[in-house]
Amino acid sequence: TPRARRAVREADLVIGYRGYLDLLTDLAADGRLRPYDLGQEHQRASEAIRTAREGYRVALVSSGDIGIYGMAGLVYEILDESEPGSEHGQLRVEMIPGITAASSANALLGAPLMLDFAAISLSDLLVPWEGIRRRLTAAAEGDLVVVLYNPASARRRQPFEEALSILRARRSPETPVGLVREAYRADQSVTVTTLGDLAVGQVDMRTVVVIGSARTEVLNGKMVTRRGYLEARA
Amino acid sequence: TPRARRAVREADLVIGYRGYLDLLTDLAADGRLRPYDLGQEHQRASEAIRTAREGYRVALVSSGDIGIYGMAGLVYEILDESEPGSEHGQLRVEMIPGITAASSANALLGAPLMLDFAAISLSDLLVPWEGIRRRLTAAAEGDLVVVLYNPASARRRQPFEEALSILRARRSPETPVGLVREAYRADQSVTVTTLGDLAVGQVDMRTVVVIGSARTEVLNGKMVTRRGYLEARA
Numbered sequence: 001t002p003r004a005r006r007a008v009r010e011a012d013l014v015i016g017y018r019g020y021l022d023l024l025t026d027l028a029a030d031g032r033l034r035p036y037d038l039g040q041e042h043q044r045a046s047e048a049i050r051t052a053r054e055g056y057r058v059a060l061v062s063s064g065d066i067g068i069y070g071m072a073g074l075v076y077e078i079l080d081e082s083e084p085g086s087e088h089g090q091l092r093v094e095m096i097p098g099i100t101a102a103s104s105a106n107a108l109l110g111a112p113l114m115l116d117f118a119a120i121s122l123s124d125l126l127v128p129w130e131g132i133r134r135r136l137t138a139a140a141e142g143d144l145v146v147v148l149y150n151p152a153s154a155r156r157r158q159p160f161e162e163a164l165s166i167l168r169a170r171r172s173p174e175t176p177v178g179l180v181r182e183a184y185r186a187d188q189s190v191t192v193t194t195l196g197d198l199a200v201g202q203v204d205m206r207t208v209v210v211i212g213s214a215r216t217e218v219l220n221g222k223m224v225t226r227r228g229y230l231e232a233r234a
Numbered sequence: 235t236p237r238a239r240r241a242v243r244e245a246d247l248v249i250g251y252r253g254y255l256d257l258l259t260d261l262a263a264d265g266r267l268r269p270y271d272l273g274q275e276h277q278r279a280s281e282a283i284r285t286a287r288e289g290y291r292v293a294l295v296s297s298g299d300i301g302i303y304g305m306a307g308l309v310y311e312i313l314d315e316s317e318p319g320s321e322h323g324q325l326r327v328e329m330i331p332g333i334t335a336a337s338s339a340n341a342l343l344g345a346p347l348m349l350d351f352a353a354i355s356l357s358d359l360l361v362p363w364e365g366i367r368r369r370l371t372a373a374a375e376g377d378l379v380v381v382l383y384n385p386a387s388a389r390r391r392q393p394f395e396e397a398l399s400i401l402r403a404r405r406s407p408e409t410p411v412g413l414v415r416e417a418y419r420a421d422q423s424v425t426v427t428t429l430g431d432l433a434v435g436q437v438d439m440r441t442v443v444v445i446g447s448a449r450t451e452v453l454n455g456k457m458v459t460r461r462g463y464l465e466a467r468a
């Protein structure tokens with residue numbers, strides 16, 4: 001967004017995963033970039049706070065929306081841990097919202113998120129699986145459209161298998177399911193299938209999975225959850 | 235976003251609610267604007283489709299993300315109704331995602347959406363209240379963070395009152411609650427309170443309400459749901 005681009009342009013230092021910083025070379029010269037490898041979230045957030053305390057303007061960058069399964073929460077947690085109650089030790093933190101994966105997947109699939117939905121991450125690296133299962137079960141029983149983030153990786157397939165059985169026990173095999181991978185990138189892929197046909201091997205860490213509710217249909221190839229405008233008029 | 239701005243700039247006609255089109259005068263001359271009053275959703279979508287069929291490039295504009303409680307679903311429904319199975323009767327529909335109210339409220343409040351959440355609209359104009367109540371109850375029981383869209387209007391306060399009692403029956407009165415009104419506009423307001431203290435009169439149609447889960451805390455004035463990075467490291 002323009003607001004995010006401006007923040008990167010005006011920053012003294014830009015910190016983020018190597019792959020994302022490579023996309024920002026039009027906004028920030030190499031000397032200002034601090035690329036990190038995957039999985040160094042804590043170091044990245046700490047480095048951002050440390051350099052900001054030295055007086056630099058720092059932009060911490062993530063994909064999608066940094067406040068939805070992103071690094072924003074970690075920054076606030078570290079600030080609170082290091083100087084509890086100090087209103088961020090005089091650091092000014094501005095969080096700039098982005099397009100989260102649920103929004104971009106929704107746009108590419110049609111409009112499955114026209115009615116109430118739940119966003120659930122299947123990554124159980126930091127979060128106990130018991131809680132994830134509880135939230136999944138509630139969403140499945142409540143007939144919410146379900147958006148799954150981080151559904152599976154090469155090694156971690158068990159959570160997605162269990163999520164599928166929770167959903168299949170409560171929804172028709174005809175329920176539309178959308179898979180979006182690398183939204184708005186060169187190797188984007190968009191697939192519409194059904195809950196019955198979906199195979200575990202079709203998803204990986206970069207796939208967003210959208211499972212429809214009882215009101216979700218496929219209209220001319222687009223996955224749409226009916227909000228009721230047409231019925232209301234009739 | 236840049237993608238949305240480009241679409242408006244390149245459109246022959248720009249259709250939308252009067253109040254939003256007033257914000258676009260730098261992108262589109264008056265002669266290309268087709269302003270509508272509130273509540274004319276069906277006319278707006280039909281006009282967009284009719285003029286697009288005549289060969290014009292039409293931009294249909296809404297606030298937030300047009301695919302999340304917006305007009306996108308209605309467009310697909312009307313297209314399907316008028317020419318079922320015809321792949322939109324040769325019309326090319328491109329949906330451009332935006333920053334939905336959940337994302338902007340999240341950024342202004344801190345990072346309450348760091349963990350799984352449900353987005354639920356309390357508008358029962360088109361959607362049966364029974365279904366909304368079912369989804370709310372499921373989300374409350376599953377300990378999802380809950381984001382309420384369209385919580386109440388001057389005349390319609392009953393749904394929000396019922397939502398509050400569903401949530402209060404299942405969460406501590408100390409649960410953090412965030413209220414965001416007119417995000418990123420001149421008259422923006424951001425309030426953090428608790429589920430126990432929240433009063434029905436504090437919200438209206440333009441307020442987004444974020445109710446925390448058991449993992450949500452207020453850190454230095456910011457509402458944050460802990461994802462577990464710090465515990466994982468410890």
